[in-house]
Amino acid sequence: MHRIADLAGTDRILRGTKDVLRRMMKRYDLAASSRAVRLGIEAVHGEPIDFSLPKPSVHDGLEKLIGMGAKIPARSATSESDVDYPRVLRAYLIVSSGRVGSAPLKITVSAYVGAPDLIRLPGVRAPSTLTIEAEPNVRTVTILPEHLGVRDASARTRFPEPLVRDRTTKIAAYPFIRVGVDVERVEPEEREGFLREAESLKGVPYGQGELLALFRNVPVELIAKAHYSDEKKVLLYTVDGAGGCASTRVHDLAVVRDTVAGKKHMIVHRRQFKSVRIA
Amino acid sequence: MITRERPGNGGARGRQVGYFCHLNLDKKHLGAIMVTNQVGVPLEFKYTEPVTTTKLHKVLYGSSLDRYLHETVIRERLSREVRSEPEYFLTSYEERDFLGPLAGKEMMAVQVFPLAQRESSGPFTRVRDNEAVVEMDDGTVLRLAFSTTDDVMQRNMVTWLQEIARTMDILEPMERVLSALKMLCGEEKLL
Numbered sequence: 001m002h003r004i005a006d007l008a009g010t011d012r013i014l015r016g017t018k019d020v021l022r023r024m025m026k027r028y029d030l031a032a033s034s035r036a037v038r039l040g041i042e043a044v045h046g047e048p049i050d051f052s053l054p055k056p057s058v059h060d061g062l063e064k065l066i067g068m069g070a071k072i073p074a075r076s077a078t079s080e081s082d083v084d085y086p087r088v089l090r091a092y093l094i095v096s097s098g099r100v101g102s103a104p105l106k107i108t109v110s111a112y113v114g115a116p117d118l119i120r121l122p123g124v125r126a127p128s129t130l131t132i133e134a135e136p137n138v139r140t141v142t143i144l145p146e147h148l149g150v151r152d153a154s155a156r157t158r159f160p161e162p163l164v165r166d167r168t169t170k171i172a173a174y175p176f177i178r179v180g181v182d183v184e185r186v187e188p189e190e191r192e193g194f195l196r197e198a199e200s201l202k203g204v205p206y207g208q209g210e211l212l213a214l215f216r217n218v219p220v221e222l223i224a225k226a227h228y229s230d231e232k233k234v235l236l237y238t239v240d241g242a243g244g245c246a247s248t249r250v251h252d253l254a255v256v257r258d259t260v261a262g263k264k265h266m267i268v269h270r271r272q273f274k275s276v277r278i279a
Numbered sequence: 280m281i282t283r284e285r286p287g288n289g290g291a292r293g294r295q296v297g298y299f300c301h302l303n304l305d306k307k308h309l310g311a312i313m314v315t316n317q318v319g320v321p322l323e324f325k326y327t328e329p330v331t332t333t334k335l336h337k338v339l340y341g342s343s344l345d346r347y348l349h350e351t352v353i354r355e356r357l358s359r360e361v362r363s364e365p366e367y368f369l370t371s372y373e374e375r376d377f378l379g380p381l382a383g384k385e386m387m388a389v390q391v392f393p394l395a396q397r398e399s400s401g402p403f404t405r406v407r408d409n410e411a412v413v414e415m416d417d418g419t420v421l422r423l424a425f426s427t428t429d430d431v432m433q434r435n436m437v438t439w440l441q442e443i444a445r446t447m448d449i450l451e452p453m454e455r456v457l458s459a460l461k462m463l464c465g466e467e468k469l470l
Binding site for chain 2: 159160162163164165166167168171174175176177178179181217222239248250274276278279
């Protein structure tokens with residue numbers, strides 16, 4: 001026999017479940033089922049339940065459920081060393097929620113073997129059927145709506161499977177937004193290298209150039225349009241795609257300002273690159 | 280003058296990088312996958328139509344609602360639609376509680392580690408069974424959460440991450456997907 005109180009965390013779970021069930025009952029006007037919910041919670045704080053009894057004498061509600069064909073295993077069905085029995089507790093919990101859930105519910109309760117403190121309630125999933133999932137066994141308690149005579153609201157409680165849309169070509173035109181490295185931490189050698197490149201490529205005299213930003217690994221050969229935002233310190237670019245290219249190069253790219261002319265230049269370092277296979 | 284070509288990806292086939300994003304905005308949940316090549320160019324992008332939660336859902340599903348939406352409604356649905364073959368999926372660190380394989384590929388939640396906490400990090404510092412702090416080649420420190428607790432698999436994933444980070448900004452595509460999703464939620468006509 002396993003005392004329910006021995007299962008760390010179970011009280012909290014059941015208390016939470018009770019609140020959910022009560023709200024559900026209120027919504028569906030299931031006053032007749034309130035007793036079953038109450039019984040389930042009483043069991044947590046009361047006497048341990050011995051599920052080995054062929055007809056559990058704990059509460060009428062449980063007996064009634066078994067009479068309805070619920071598959072609650074007898075203790076004799078498994079060996080003494082089996083630690084399944086605490087899970088039967090959830091069968092009792094399911095009995096409670098089932099009376100409410102039969103309105104339109106399926107509650108799944110998972111437990112972990114030998115780790116009762118990890119018991120969790122992963123989800124109320126779908127209407128009409130209650131499932132107890134316990135690894136490695138799965139036991140199912142099914143309560144049909146006709147047993148309780150309540151309305152089926154399943155269409156409102158299920159999530160429809162969402163449609164999936166393919167927009168690959170459209171997102172390909174969406175700009176890359178790159179954040180640069182911290183220019184204050186750029187090594188003097190590398191800084192000088194970029195300023196020399198600016199002098200060579202754009203005619204910005206060395207000593208007149210200022211390194212504003214540096215971006216690593218930019219696929220310059222694929223870029224269709226590029227723009228540097230001085231305000232946000234980001235580089236925006238769109239790519240033409242890589243159709244037909246088996247490989248490309250990614251370069252380090254700097255933004256250098258001519259402090260005299262006030263003009264900004266994008267400088268692709270001709271010697272700092274890597275070849276990348278892209279197909 | 281010496282050309283400083285650094286090692287890129289010299290393999291016979293380019294690597295594919297998977298991204299997964301889940302956005303929860305104003306009771307709307309939607310998700311997207313994007314697979315890029317090793318320079319961030321999209322090869323595949325798919326997203327789910329938004330799923331809207333109601334008060335009734337919150338009552339019935341309780342605390343498990345988020346997990347159900349993230350793992351079953353969105354991720355499993357997208358899993359069935361992935362046609363590319365990324366080696367792994369990357370997602371934002373906020374998704375760490377809902378990690379799991381997507382289309383059979385393991386997933387990593389990634390976040391740049393705050394500057395103030397970087398001192399104690401090494402190349403691979405385990406934080407928990409499924410979390411580690413990793414220093415990249417360029418000195419960036421990342422906090423990673425894995426969908427698997429298998430140590431060997433985790434280290435393989437980190438090696439892969441190190442390699443793709445040599446040729447692209449690994450976090451930028453995530454921002455691109457996220458902003459695309461935000462536009463979708465706002466019903467703008469970008470896509």
